[in-house]
Amino acid sequence: xxxxxxxxxxxxxxxxxxxxxxxxxxxxxxxxxxxxxxxxxxxxxxxxxxxxxxxxxxxxxxxxxxxxxxxxxxxxxxxxxxxxxxxxxxxxxxxxxxxxxxxxxxxxxxxxxxxxxxxxxxxxxxxxxxxxxxxxxxxxxxxxxxxxxxxxxxxxxxxxxxxxxxxxxxxxxxxxxxxxxxxxxxxxxxxxxxxxxxxxxxxxxxxxxxxxxxxxxxxxxxxxxxxxxxxxxxxxxxxxxxxxxxxxxxxxxxxxxxxxxxxxxxxxxxxxxxxxxxxxxxxxxxxxxxxxxxxxxxxxxxxxxxxxxxxxxxxxxxxxxxxxxxxxxxxxxxxxxxxxxxxxxxxxxxxxxxxxxxxxxxxxxxxxxxxxxxxxxxxxxx
Amino acid sequence: xxxxxxxxxxxxxxxxxxxxxxxxxxxxxxxxxxxxxxxxxxxxxxxxxxxxxxxxxxxxxxxxxxxxxxxxxxxxxxxxxxxxxxxxxxxxxxxxxxxxxxxxxxxxxxxxxxxxxxxxxxxxxxxxxxxxxxxxxxxxxxxxxxxxxxxxxxxxxxxxxxxxxxxxxxxxxxxxxxxxxxxxxxxxxxxxxxxxxxxxxxxxxxxxxxxxxxxxxxxxxxxxxxxxxxxxxxxxxxxxxxxxxxxxxxxxxxxxxxxxxxxxxxxxxxxxxxxxxxxxxxxx
Amino acid sequence: xxxxxxxxxxxxxxxxxxxxxxxxxxxxxxxxxxxxxxxxxxxxxxxxxxxxxxxxxxxxxxxxxxxxxxxxxxxxxxxxxxxxxxx
Numbered sequence: 001x002x003x004x005x006x007x008x009x010x011x012x013x014x015x016x017x018x019x020x021x022x023x024x025x026x027x028x029x030x031x032x033x034x035x036x037x038x039x040x041x042x043x044x045x046x047x048x049x050x051x052x053x054x055x056x057x058x059x060x061x062x063x064x065x066x067x068x069x070x071x072x073x074x075x076x077x078x079x080x081x082x083x084x085x086x087x088x089x090x091x092x093x094x095x096x097x098x099x100x101x102x103x104x105x106x107x108x109x110x111x112x113x114x115x116x117x118x119x120x121x122x123x124x125x126x127x128x129x130x131x132x133x134x135x136x137x138x139x140x141x142x143x144x145x146x147x148x149x150x151x152x153x154x155x156x157x158x159x160x161x162x163x164x165x166x167x168x169x170x171x172x173x174x175x176x177x178x179x180x181x182x183x184x185x186x187x188x189x190x191x192x193x194x195x196x197x198x199x200x201x202x203x204x205x206x207x208x209x210x211x212x213x214x215x216x217x218x219x220x221x222x223x224x225x226x227x228x229x230x231x232x233x234x235x236x237x238x239x240x241x242x243x244x245x246x247x248x249x250x251x252x253x254x255x256x257x258x259x260x261x262x263x264x265x266x267x268x269x270x271x272x273x274x275x276x277x278x279x280x281x282x283x284x285x286x287x288x289x290x291x292x293x294x295x296x297x298x299x300x301x302x303x304x305x306x307x308x309x310x311x312x313x314x315x316x317x318x319x320x321x322x323x324x325x326x327x328x329x330x331x332x333x334x335x336x337x338x339x340x341x342x343x344x345x346x347x348x349x350x351x352x353x354x355x356x357x358x359x360x361x362x363x364x365x366x367x368x369x370x371x372x373x374x375x376x377x378x379x380x381x382x
Numbered sequence: 383x384x385x386x387x388x389x390x391x392x393x394x395x396x397x398x399x400x401x402x403x404x405x406x407x408x409x410x411x412x413x414x415x416x417x418x419x420x421x422x423x424x425x426x427x428x429x430x431x432x433x434x435x436x437x438x439x440x441x442x443x444x445x446x447x448x449x450x451x452x453x454x455x456x457x458x459x460x461x462x463x464x465x466x467x468x469x470x471x472x473x474x475x476x477x478x479x480x481x482x483x484x485x486x487x488x489x490x491x492x493x494x495x496x497x498x499x500x501x502x503x504x505x506x507x508x509x510x511x512x513x514x515x516x517x518x519x520x521x522x523x524x525x526x527x528x529x530x531x532x533x534x535x536x537x538x539x540x541x542x543x544x545x546x547x548x549x550x551x552x553x554x555x556x557x558x559x560x561x562x563x564x565x566x567x568x569x570x571x572x573x574x575x576x577x578x579x580x581x582x583x584x585x586x587x588x589x590x591x592x593x594x595x596x597x598x599x600x601x602x603x604x605x606x607x608x609x610x611x612x613x614x615x616x617x618x619x620x621x622x623x624x625x626x627x628x629x630x631x632x633x634x635x636x637x638x639x640x641x642x643x644x645x646x647x648x649x650x651x652x653x654x655x656x657x658x659x660x661x662x663x664x665x666x
Numbered sequence: 667x668x669x670x671x672x673x674x675x676x677x678x679x680x681x682x683x684x685x686x687x688x689x690x691x692x693x694x695x696x697x698x699x700x701x702x703x704x705x706x707x708x709x710x711x712x713x714x715x716x717x718x719x720x721x722x723x724x725x726x727x728x729x730x731x732x733x734x735x736x737x738x739x740x741x742x743x744x745x746x747x748x749x750x751x752x753x
Contacts, residue, residue, distance in 0.1 A: 030472055032464075051658035056471045056651065061497040065464035068457065068494075072437070072468020075455065076476060080468065098458050225435040225453040225469060226476050232399070232448055234456035243402060244448060244456075394743070404742060409694035409719065414741030422738065566738045592696075604696045604741075 005053040006191065013186045015179040016041035016083075018150040019109055020049060022157030023081050025191045027198075028107070029055030030080040032069035034062055034088060037121040038177040039111040042083040063088035067095035067108070074099075074106045075233075077224040079161060083109035085177075086119060086128055089135070096170055097136030098235045100258065103168040103212070103220065105199055107160045110172060111180040112288075112339075114365035124178040125365035126288055126339035130346075132172045133317045139255050141262035143269055144172045144317040146287040150184045156314070162197040163269060167261060168219050174316060176339070178289040178368055206230060211242040212254075218261040262318055271314040272323060276302065280309030282381050283331045285324070285348050287313040289368055290337050297374035306382045316344065324351035333381040337361035337374050357381065397421040397431065399451050406445060410596075410604020412563035412589025413443050416510050419566055420481070421450070423573035435476045437466040439491060441517045442591075443483035443510040460490030463498045466505055474648060477577060478504070484511040485523040488544055492524065499553035499582050503647040506576045506583045509546065512591035513599075520594035527630040531598040546586045548623040551640045556581035558623065558640035562588040562611035565636060572638065581646045588634060599630070684732035684749030686724050692744035695719035699736035699745050705729040708736060 006025035013021065020042050023031070031046040033039075043059065050057040056073075060066040066082045073080040084092060089110045099106055114120025115127045128135075132144040143163050147153035153175055164171040200221040202209050211231045214220045220240075223229035236244035237251050262269065275295060277283060282301070286294035291312040301308035311327065311334075313320060324334070324347075333356055336345040342360045349358035361377045363369050398421070407413050424431060431452055438447040440459035447454035457465045462480045470478045480487075487495050487509050498505070514532050515521040522535040525546065529538040547558045557576050561569040569587060576583030590596055590607030601607040611634065619637040626635040673679075686707060688699075693715075699722050700708040709725040722745070732749035 030468070032468060032471075048658070051655040052662045054655070058467070058471060060464060060467075061493055064461060065467070065494050065497070068461040068464035069468030069471070071457075072455075072465040072470075073472030074468075076435070076469045076472025078472035080472065094458050095461060098461075102455075224473075225455075226433055226473055228432040230432070230451050230453055232450075232454045232456070234448060235458060236456065243399075398743060404692045404694075404744075407741065410696035410698070411741055414743065415739065418738055418740070418743060564739075566735075570738075604698065605701055608698065608701070 007188050008190045009188060011186050011188060012183055013150050014041060014181055014183045015147070015150045015153045015175060016111065016181070017045050018154040018186045019083070019157050019173070019175070020045035021186070021188060022154040023107070023161070024049055024053060025188065026079065026158040026161035027193070027196055028079045028081050028161060029053065030070070030073040030078045031055070031057050031082065032060050032066045032073070032080070033082045034060055034066050034084065036085045036088045038113055038180045039083040039085050039109065041180070042109060042111070063091035064095060067092040067099070070106045071095060071099050071102065071104045074104045075225055077226070079105070079165070081107040081109065083111065085111050085113045085121075086115040086125070087117070089128055089131065093135045097138060097140070099170040100136065100140045100142065101235050102233050103222070103258075104170065105164040105168055106170050107157065107164055108170055108172045109157075110174055112174065112176040120366050122177065123366040124176050124289065124339055124368060126176055126290065127343070127365060129174060129316060129338070129340065129343040132174050139259060141259045142172060142317055143167070143169060143262065143315065144174050146174050146313060146316045147179055148288055148291045148312070149179060150182065151186050153179055154186050154188065158191065158196075165199045166197045166219070167265065167269070168199065168222060169262065174288065176288050202229065210240045212238065213240045214257060214261075217265060218257050266318055269315060269318060270320060272320050273312040273314060275310040275312070277309035277311060277327065279307055280330070281307045281332045282335060282378050283309045283311050283327055284335045284337065284374060284378065285311045285313065285344070286337050287316050287344065290339060293369050293371050294337055294374055296371040297378060300371055300375050301378045304379075306378060308378050313344070319347045319351070321351045324348055328352040328356040331356050333357040333359055335359050335361060335374065335377045335381060337363070337369050337377075339363045339365050339368065393425055394418065394421045397425065397451050399449055402449055405449055407442060408593050410590055410592040411442070412512065412587070413446065413510055415563045415566060416508060416569070416587045416589065417446055417449065419570040420479075420508065420573050423570045424577065426570070427574035427578060429477060429577055433475055433477045434479060435466070435469050436479045436481060437462045437469065438480070439482040439486035441483040441486045441515065443481060444486060446481040460486055461494065462486065463491060463494040463507065467498060467503055470503060470505055478506070479577065480505060480507045482509065483516070484509060484513065484525040485515045488524040488546065496549065496553040499550050499555040499584065501647045502554055502556055502582045502644060504580050504582070506573070506585070508573065509584065509586045510589050511546065511586050512589045512595055514591060514595040516591050516594055520591075520598065527628055529630050532595065543628070545623070545627040546584075547626045547639050550584040551623040554582070555584045555640060556642050556644050557583035559584075559638040560586040560588065560626065560636050562615055562634060562636060563590060564608050564611045565615070581644065682749065684727065684730040684747060686727055686730060686736060687746045687748065688722055688724070689744040690715060690721060692742040693719060693721045694742055695721055696741060697722065698739045698741070702739050703736050704733065705731060
C-alpha cells in the first residue's frame with residue numbers, strides 16, 4: 001500500500017469495488033450508507049477498507065440518515081461519501097438539498113438500476129439522470145459524472161472529490177448496475193496528496209470570518225466544527241453571516257450565487273470525450289455504459305461509410321450546452337441512446353434547436369443496448 | 383431600577399449571538415429557559431465551547447442553533463441526530479449536542495433517535511417537550527397526552543403518547559433524565575453531567591407553550607404551566623422509566639432515571655478498527 | 667412565593683445591596699421572575715411598553731439577596747443580577 005494507504009498496482013475489480021478504492025485514494029475517510037442492490041458492494045468494501053486506513057464506516061438505519069451523517073462528517077472536516085441506487089436516491093433528496101444549501105463537500109454515488117420504484121434491483125438502468133439535476137426541491141446547480149467502466153469510475157470518484165471540495169457542492173456519480181457489477185482491469189496509481197484538491201480554509205481570524213462570504217470564484221472558504229470559528233449555518237435562506245435572513249433580497253443573492261458558482265466555473269468542471277466528431281454528420285451522444293456500446297455502433301457505421309461520431313458525456317450536469325450547440329451546426333442529427341424513456345435527449349433537443357434532430361434510442365431497462373439498435377438509428381438519420 | 387447594564391460582559395452573554403436577540407420565542411416559552419440552563423451548564427462545568435457542536439432540527443426548539451455562539455447547525459426536520467452522528471464520527475474530539483423538540487425528535491426523527499440510543503454514541507440530546515408542533519400552529523404530536531386538545535385533535539387526542547424516558551432507556555441510552563422548566567438548577571446539573579458523561583445522554587425538558595398548547599389545554603399563561611409543574615411534579619431519581627408516563631393534567635415524574643456505564647460506540651469501533659489493522663499487517 | 671425563613675445572623679450581618687437589571691428590549695412580560703422571586707423584589711408594570719408588553723420592573727431591590735433565580739427563570743435572557751456579595 002502507498003503511504004496514504006490506498007492500494008497501488010493493477011487489479012481486477014468490479015465497478016463498485018473500484019469506486020470504493022477511488023474514494024480511499026482520494027482521501028475519503030468516512031462512509032455512511034445503507035444496503036441496496038446494486039450498490040451494496042461499495043458499502044461492503046468500505047466497511048473492510050476504512051478501518052484499515054483509520055477511517056470510519058457506519059451502516060445507518062436508512063438512506064435519510066446516511067446522507068445526513070455524510071453532511072455531518074464533512075462539517076467535522078472529514079471527506080465523506082455515501083452510495084445508493086434509485087429508491088435510496090429518492091430518500092436522500094431532502095438532505096442533498098441541505099448539502100447544496102449549506103455548501104457541503106461530499107460525494108453521492110448512484111448505481112442506477114431498473115426503475116421507477118423498486119424496479120429491477122439487479123439489472124441496469126439510467127433512469128435517474130433528470131432526478132440527479134432536479135431531484136431536490138428548489139433552484140440549484142449540481143455536478144454529476146457518468147463513468148463507463150471500472151477504471152473510469154475509479155478515476156471519476158477521485159475527480160468527484162476534487163470538484164466537490166473545490167466548489168463546496170455535493171457531487172453525484174451517476175453510474176449504473178452494468179458498470180457497478182462488471183469486473184475489469186483497474187490500474188491504481190499512487191495519488192500524491194498534493195495532487196488532491198482540498199477545501200479552501202478561512203484566511204481570516206474567527207472574529208472576522210463570515211461563513212458565506214465568497215471568493216472571486218463565488219466559493220466561500222470553509223471553516224469546520226471544532227476550529228474555534230463559532231459559525232452558524234442553516235438550511236433557511238441566509239446571508240453571508242450564515243444567519244437566517246428571510247427577505248427577497250437575501251433569497252436573490254443566495255440562490256443566484258449557488259447556481260452561478262457552478263455556471264461561471266463550467267470550463268473547469270465540464271468534461272466530455274469525442275471520437276471521430278470532426279467530420280461527423282450523425283453524432284451519437286451517450287453516457288455511462290451506453291457510451292461503450294455507442295462507440296462500437298459508431299465504428300460499425302464508419303465501416304459502412306456513414307460519417308458518424310461519438311460525443312461521450314463525462315460530466316452530465318452541468319450539461320454540455322455549448323458543445324451541442326456548436327456540433328448542431330455541423331451535424332444533421334444527434335442519436336441519443338439511453339436506458340430510460342428519454343431524459344438527456346431532452347437536453348440535447350433543447351440545445352440543438354432546429355439546427356439538428358435529436359433522436360432518442362430508448363431502452364426501458366434491464367439490459368444494455370445492442371450496437372445494432374444504435375446502428376439502425378444512425379442509418380435512419382444518414 | 384431597570385438599568386442599561388452592559389449585557390455583553392455577563393458571563394452567559396458571551397455564549398449568545400447578541401446580534402440575533404431578542405429571540406423569536408413567545409412570552410413564557412420554556413425553550414429560552416432550557417437554553418439558559420444549557421449555557422450555564424457548559425460555563426460552570428468548564429466545557430470548552432470551541433469543541434462543542436450544536437445541531438438542531440426544525441421547529442421552535444430547532445431555532446436554538448441560531449442563537450448560541452457555538453459551531454451550530456440548523457438541519458432538516460428529524461435529521462439532527464444522524465447529522466450529529468456524522469459530526470461525532472468525523473471528529474471524536476467534538477462535544478456534540480442535539481437540541482430539538484418532541485415532534486422533530488420523536489416523530490419524523492423517531493427512527494434516528496432510537497438507533498443513536500442503541501449505538502450509545504457519545505452525544506447529548508436535549509428534547510424540549512411542549513406536547514405539540516408549536517412552530518406550525520399547534521398540531522398533535524407523538525408526546526401529546528391522551529384527550530389533550532390540539533389543532534389536529536380538536537375533540538381530544540386519541541393516540542396514546544410516547545413515554546420518552548421509557549423509550550430511550552429501552553433503546554439503550556446510558557443517561558436518561560426528565561426535568562420541567564421550573565426545575566432549573568436540577569436541569570443545569572443534569573446537562574453538565576450528561577455532556578461530560580461518555581455515551582448517549584437524553585434529557586427531556588417539559589416546557590410551557592402558552593399561546594398554543596397552553597391556551598388549548600387550560601394553561602393560557604406560562605405561569606399556569608409553571609404552577610402545574612410545581613404542584614404536580616414528583617421528583618423520583620432512579621424511578622423505573624416504565625412508570626414515568628404523563629397523563630393530561632396528571633403527575634409528572636421527574637428526575638434522573640438511567641445513569642449507567644456501558645461501552646460507547648467508539649469503544650466498539652476502536653476494537654474493530656484495531657482488529658482490521660492487525661489482520662492487514664498479518665497479511666502483509 | 668413568599669420567603670418565610672430568616673437567617674440566624676440577620677441581626678448581626680447586613681447584606682450588601684444587590685441590583686436587578688431588566689433589559690426592556692428583551693422582556694416579554696411573562697411574569698416568571700416576579701412570581702418566583704422569594705423576596706418579592708420584582709413586580710409587573712401596569713404600563714404597556716413600546717413593544718406591547720407589560721414589563722417586569724424592580725419594586726424594591728433593598729430586599730434582593732442576589733439568589734439569581736430571576737436571572738435563570740427568565741426565558742428571554744433579559745434579567746441580570748449584580749451584587750458585591752461574596753459570601
